[in-house]
Each structure stands twice: as structure tokens, then as C-alpha cells.
Amino acid sequence: MTDNGRRIAYIGRGCPGDLSPLEFGNKAANLARMASLGVPVPPGFAVAVGVCDDFHSNGGHLPADVPKLLEKGLRHLEDATGLRYGDRRRPLLVSVRSGAPVSMPGLMETLLNVGLNRQTVEGLVFMTGNPRFAWDSYRRLIQSFGQTVFSHDATLYDALLSRVLESEGVPDPVELDSLTLRKLANEFEELFGDLAGSRFPSNPGEQLKLATSAVLRSARGPRVEAFLKAEMLESMPSTAVTVQAMVFGNRGMDSGAGVVFTRNPASGFREMMVDFKFGAQGEDVVSGRATGSAVEFGRAMPEVAGELERVCRRLERDYGDMQDIEFTVQEGKLFILQSRTGKRAPLAALQIAVDTVAEGLLTPGQGLALLSDVDLDGIVLSRVDSNDEPLGRGESASTGVAAGRVALSNESAEAYAVQGPVILLRDSLSPDDLPGVIAAAGVLAARGARTSHAAVVARQMGKVCIVNCRDLKLDGAAAKCRIGSRDVAEGDAITLDGNTGAVYWGEIGMVEERPMDLLATVQSWRPEVSA
Secondary structure, three states: OOOOOEEEEEEEOOOOOOOOHHHHHHHHHHHHHHHHOOOOOOOEEEEEEEHHHHHOOOOOOOOOOOHHHHHHHHHHHHHHOOEEOOOOOEEEEEEEEOOOHHHHHHHHEEEEEOOOOOOHHHOOOHHOOOOOHHHHHHHHHHHHHHOOOOOOOHHHHHHHHHHHHHHOOOOOOOOOOOOHHHHHHHHHHHHHHHHOOOOOOOOHHHHHHHHHHHHHHEEEEEEHHHHHOOOOOOOOOOOEEEEEEEEOOOOOOOOOEEEEOOOOOOOOOOOOOEEEEOOOOOHHHHHOOOOOHHHHEEEEEEEEHHHHHHHHHHHHHHHHHHHHEEEEEEEOOOEEEEEEEOOOOOOHHHHHHHHHHHHHOOOOOEEEEEEOOOHHHHHEEEEEEEOOOOOOOOOEOOEEEEEEEEEOOOHHHHHOOOOEEEEEEOOOOHHHHHHHHHOOOOOEOOOOOOOOHHHHHHHHHHOOOOOOOOEEEEEHHHHHHEEEEEEEEEEEEEEEEEOOEEEOOOOOOOOEEHHHHHHHHHHHHHHHHHO
């Protein structure tokens, strides 16, 4: 269903599933399609891509019709959920997300929990009986609003959170109680006021308009510019704005958020890659800050894990390709927040094409089309040829072997790359690290998930990537770090083995070979397709 000259489209049960990605973005088009298939998708609406063009040609101001479009969309969500936006007893909260016509993971902005203020947070307590969840959601909104809408330094909020965690003697915010989270939200409000020179915007309608502007503005942001330059793309993209009713992975112990690739995006093997964190909201895992566990998810929620696997196979059959799916579990109920064609390493692209043709999901011609942008002649299997003991280990997000000089910042990576290969080391990998990822041959992160947006981009670019290396301790201020028992300074050489997740001192010997069996299979398709 669309409205007002195709400036808005509605998503949910009973709505058409054939939205155009060019008009309403890839995210909304896929959500509408999944909802029509019966996949559990939170109701939503999308404001058209053309609004983004109008926004930027209008000097960064919302077009005159957008407030009315947002009001119409909210009425759709209220009818679908039985909640009311801004209500003090049963408040509707929304997520506001970007949605370009092509997939650009993590390069544009997202805001969650929009609609919370001092009054509606009490309504959330009344509605759920869970004050811990309500105040956790509010402190998250204040920080994300400060960072995304008002360009506040994220480290200032993180420092307050770290201080509270230290004083409470717990390692993770999921272990903080409601009183502590309420106090933290108060401190975030004070910090916001100091940085912005004004109080946190409490009007839910104003919050939604500010969030919409932030998403539209991010389509011309520096991360997008860096990505376009690296991919040798010329035109700046526009984005739709997708607004959905919130579902909450931080609502209790049987709640959480995760990402699943329906096949391994590093190797291409037909095995699901899942990262899931209990007590988390959607951005926690994909941002690179949190580390997820597939094993804990499967053990604690076997029925939900089974439902997720069935959804994965259903979407693979429907789309005919590997999918990258974001999901939330709220009190034991599965919700799918996004599905898109999964970005993959070149080797994985080859393996997936061969397997999906063999499984009958694709024809040989479609398999060749899947490989149209892949340099088949450049695909090489690399493995370490050494008996040395590794300094440490992490989780492999992208296969292969990379050796080079250590860089502890994006600026150092770009400077060292002029002289030779570089390995970028980060505490957690975020989309802001894109310049360093582009410059580096490999990336090593102390925290984070294999499915984070930044790891996805690194993998697509063919960079060796290892995350969640707990043996890595960084001291960026001193331009040095420690891996296992060894001190490492900027400029020292290390080797990453993306096949095993191992990290070695110095430049280790490696062996390279070609995946001849897979390449021969692809070559055998060409006469058949020509005929």
C-alpha cells in the first residue's frame, strides 16, 4: 500500500509485498516481501527515496510534506500494535533506519527507542512491569541521539558507562539493575545538556523528525563517501527512511539480538553463521561493540533457533542466494528485522555459486550471473606454512593470510600502506574505521562479532579479518599493544591467519593454491549456457 503520490508505503500483514527498492529502498522492499511470506516482521512504513533528494536540495531541511507523512505512518503502526506514540500508559516506540536502494551495511544511521522521554519511560514500566528494561532503553536513546543527531563524542558517554560498570563490579551493562540504570540515564541527560547547550528533546514528535533528518543526512556522510571511493562508484546514493515498531532484545533473560548469515560468508560452506547476544538491542551486535554466541543461543532457545533456521532456508529458497539477516528475540518470540543478499569473500562467492546450482536453487546461467563481479582469476587459497606458536587467537570473520606492519589508528594505516602491507588493530571494529580497513591487508579486533557491519565490509573487500581476540590488549595513546605475552609496537610485523583465527609474530611463510575443482565446475557451465 502506498500513499500521497508514492511518498510513503506501509509494511505489515495485509500490505502488498512488492515495494520497489528504487522507490522505497532495499530494506523496506525486503521487509514488505517477507511480511507477505508470513515471516514475523514488525509492522512499519517507509518514506520514499525521493524525500532524501529533496532534503539535500533543500539545504538539509525536511520537505514540507514529511511531518504529515510521518503522522500517517504512525497511525498505521498504532492500528497494527494497539499502542499509541507518545502515550503515557501504553507508549509505542519506533526504530528509524536508513534504507538505500543498494545494500550499504552500517554506513548510514539508525536510531532505536525513539519516542521515549521522562513520561513515556514510566508508561513503559507500567505496561511491562520491567523498570530495568525501561531505563536501559532510555539511556540507550539519549546516547544514540547525542551521537547521531547532535554529533556528540561517543567516548564521553562510554566513559560514564565504564565508570558505572567499574563501580558496580560488573563487566557488562546487562548486569546493571534498574536503579543504577535510572541513575545512569540521569547522568546521560546531564551530559547531553552540557554538550548540546539544551535539554534532551522530550517531545516524541520532534524526536521522530530529528531522527528522520539524521538518517537522511547520513546519505552524504564521510563513511558513505569513503565507501564509494573504495568501490570506485561515482554517484552519491539516496536513502529511504524505514520506521518500524520497536521489538526489544533487552526485555528479559529470554530476549536478545543477533545476526545470521544463511551460509558461511568467509568460506561459502552451507553452514549458518550466527552471532547472538542476550539482553541486547539490534545495534549492539552489528555495531561491532558486542560479541555474540551461537552456542549459548542454541542451547538456551532451541525452539527459537529451530524457527530461525527454517526462516533462513525459506528466504534462501525465495531469494535464490545467501542471506544476511538481522533478528531480535523478545521474550522468546522471534522477529526478523532485515534480510538482504549477504556480502561475501570472493572464495565464498565461488563456493556458494557452485553449491546453489548443485542444490537446484539456481540455474547455471544464474550461477554465472552471481559471479559476474568476481575476479575468478584472482581467487587464491592461502594458508600458513609454519610450526610457530601463535601469540593469540580470535574468531575468523574472513579467511586467508595477511602479514604486515601494525597500525593502531586509521591515520597510521593510511600512512604505513604507502610503504607496504598493513595490519590494522582496533579494540572493536566500527564503520568509522572504513578508511583504515581500505588501507589495510588485514584487520584484528579485540572485541566484536563476525557479523558486525564493519566485518561484513572488510570481508567483501577481501581483507583478512579476525575479531574477538581476547589476547589483544591495546594502548592507543602509547602507540603500543600486547598480544598474549608479547609487547607489540606500531610498525612491528605480525601475521593473521584468517583460516584459524591465529595471530603470529613477524611475517610467517604461507602456501597458496587455486580452487581448481570449483573453477572447473564453473567453466563447465559456460558451454551449457551458450547453447
